[in-house]
Amino acid sequence: MAVPAPVTAGAPDAASEAVVDVRDVHYSIGGREIFAGLSLQARRGRITAVMGPSGTGKTTLLRLITAQIRPERGTVRVFGEDLAALNSRAIYQLRQRMGMLFQNGALLTDLSVFENVAFPVREHTDLTEGLIRKLVLVKLQAVGLRGAAALLPAELSGGMARRVALARAIVMDPELLIYDEPFVGLDPISLGFILRLIKQMNAALGITSIVVSHDVQELATIADDSYLLSEGHIAASGTPAQLRDSGAPAVRQFMTGSAEGPVGFHYPAPDYLSQLLKEDDA
Amino acid sequence: MPSSASAGPLLEGVRRVGSVSLFFVRLLLQCVPALARPRLLIAQIYNTGSRSLIIIMLSGLFVGMVLGLQGYDLLQRFGSEDFLGSAAGVGLLTELGPVITALLFAGRAGTALTSEIGLMRATDQLTAMEMMAVDPLRYVAAPRFLGGIIAMPLLSAIFCLIGLYGAQLIGVQLMRIDPGVFWSQMQGSVTHRNVTESVVKSLVFGSACSLIAVHEGYHAEPTAAGVGLATTRTVVASSVLILLLDYVLTAAFL
Numbered sequence: 001m002a003v004p005a006p007v008t009a010g011a012p013d014a015a016s017e018a019v020v021d022v023r024d025v026h027y028s029i030g031g032r033e034i035f036a037g038l039s040l041q042a043r044r045g046r047i048t049a050v051m052g053p054s055g056t057g058k059t060t061l062l063r064l065i066t067a068q069i070r071p072e073r074g075t076v077r078v079f080g081e082d083l084a085a086l087n088s089r090a091i092y093q094l095r096q097r098m099g100m101l102f103q104n105g106a107l108l109t110d111l112s113v114f115e116n117v118a119f120p121v122r123e124h125t126d127l128t129e130g131l132i133r134k135l136v137l138v139k140l141q142a143v144g145l146r147g148a149a150a151l152l153p154a155e156l157s158g159g160m161a162r163r164v165a166l167a168r169a170i171v172m173d174p175e176l177l178i179y180d181e182p183f184v185g186l187d188p189i190s191l192g193f194i195l196r197l198i199k200q201m202n203a204a205l206g207i208t209s210i211v212v213s214h215d216v217q218e219l220a221t222i223a224d225d226s227y228l229l230s231e232g233h234i235a236a237s238g239t240p241a242q243l244r245d246s247g248a249p250a251v252r253q254f255m256t257g258s259a260e261g262p263v264g265f266h267y268p269a270p271d272y273l274s275q276l277l278k279e280d281d282a
Numbered sequence: 283m284p285s286s287a288s289a290g291p292l293l294e295g296v297r298r299v300g301s302v303s304l305f306f307v308r309l310l311l312q313c314v315p316a317l318a319r320p321r322l323l324i325a326q327i328y329n330t331g332s333r334s335l336i337i338i339m340l341s342g343l344f345v346g347m348v349l350g351l352q353g354y355d356l357l358q359r360f361g362s363e364d365f366l367g368s369a370a371g372v373g374l375l376t377e378l379g380p381v382i383t384a385l386l387f388a389g390r391a392g393t394a395l396t397s398e399i400g401l402m403r404a405t406d407q408l409t410a411m412e413m414m415a416v417d418p419l420r421y422v423a424a425p426r427f428l429g430g431i432i433a434m435p436l437l438s439a440i441f442c443l444i445g446l447y448g449a450q451l452i453g454v455q456l457m458r459i460d461p462g463v464f465w466s467q468m469q470g471s472v473t474h475r476n477v478t479e480s481v482v483k484s485l486v487f488g489s490a491c492s493l494i495a496v497h498e499g500y501h502a503e504p505t506a507a508g509v510g511l512a513t514t515r516t517v518v519a520s521s522v523l524i525l526l527l528d529y530v531l532t533a534a535f536l
Contacts (some may be wrong), residue, residue: 095414098415106407109407
């Protein structure tokens, strides 16, 4: 697929403000190239959306930004620090300034909802039990699950688990919040609620947010900057409106969800008919 | 560098030993902070120890009874059935107690540890901890490792105790050996060295089983098949290692 020219107007360019600055990153898994010279920035106090079809490496990008994996080439800077130059202790210190919402919630299954949210507070602070209790209840109230504090993760629905995970991600008031597919499987009420919450936290607390998702419509309502990821590159970047109005075929196809366009739905395969006939012969 | 898939079994074996050794060093470094969290540690002693009690006690009873039957049958051929107490005491304390407890421990607690940690890996719980700047080695692996080391000698002691009772049940109650002779023979034969050997063996076996179980779970492929495979590897590797270490330790104590 030909990579369309990026929509550059309004794209993030002030690297000095960038909380996350990914430059010319190359990364491959099992010989398959995931990123070939990927660059993007997430600016302070803004909501940056990273969109792209399934399998384009959105989650891999988050793993690079959070130093779970290291790029083969290129640099990833978070809060101005080059992740490649940090040892594990420094990376852990950096992570105390981040919060991450996992696709599946990733709640600790042997702890109650309350203890899950309290977990990072207990690990990193010496707050009294009374203060921890208040703090956790405030965060659970923010996601509408104060009443579920005593439940175990196994007793929650997928959407509820995601909301508890969000409460846990924000309990330490991080400067950078990373959301991995936060809208998948949410009912419309929870979806609207989470969208408003992301926006409110961003506006009220100045949290920098990176939201990775393929839910174009939802992202368009909250994102300040958007990147469209395709075939290891940034295919387009700009405000959601700019991406929506883009004339580039691949961008248009993704934004409108059309089956027609340069991005193939099928994974590369031999000719359908000949493969079927061949298997019949066999 | 050859990939692990194309590497020969020997190379793969060396790689695994290296991986376990490195993991062991990293784990040891986290054991001191883990000791500072007694609640986590006690929970793991309960998980690995208390929950294995029934199987250990039942096995101990039957092993002791078999030892009583076989020992009596063999000894009475030479008119030496009075020595059953000695045979049961030394045999259970130095060999059967630590070895069978460790094999049962690997099957019951080791597999539970591996599958629990493997599933935590598969459901991103370990990654979530890393993202919350909490080292899963310290919070998850080290308490489970230490819990296993502490629980093993206790389980082994209980196994020996019940085993002796089983041997006594057969020798004294069924075969009518004089109880005074049975117990005094045992008292005369079992030395401090035997007790030390038993404790050392169970400590070493406990460390080996817990290390393998935690390592396999921690490095399990995050899929259903991967966790299953890791659990199998825990049982196989632990069993072989227990028997190998048993030979080495027995030779060292002779």
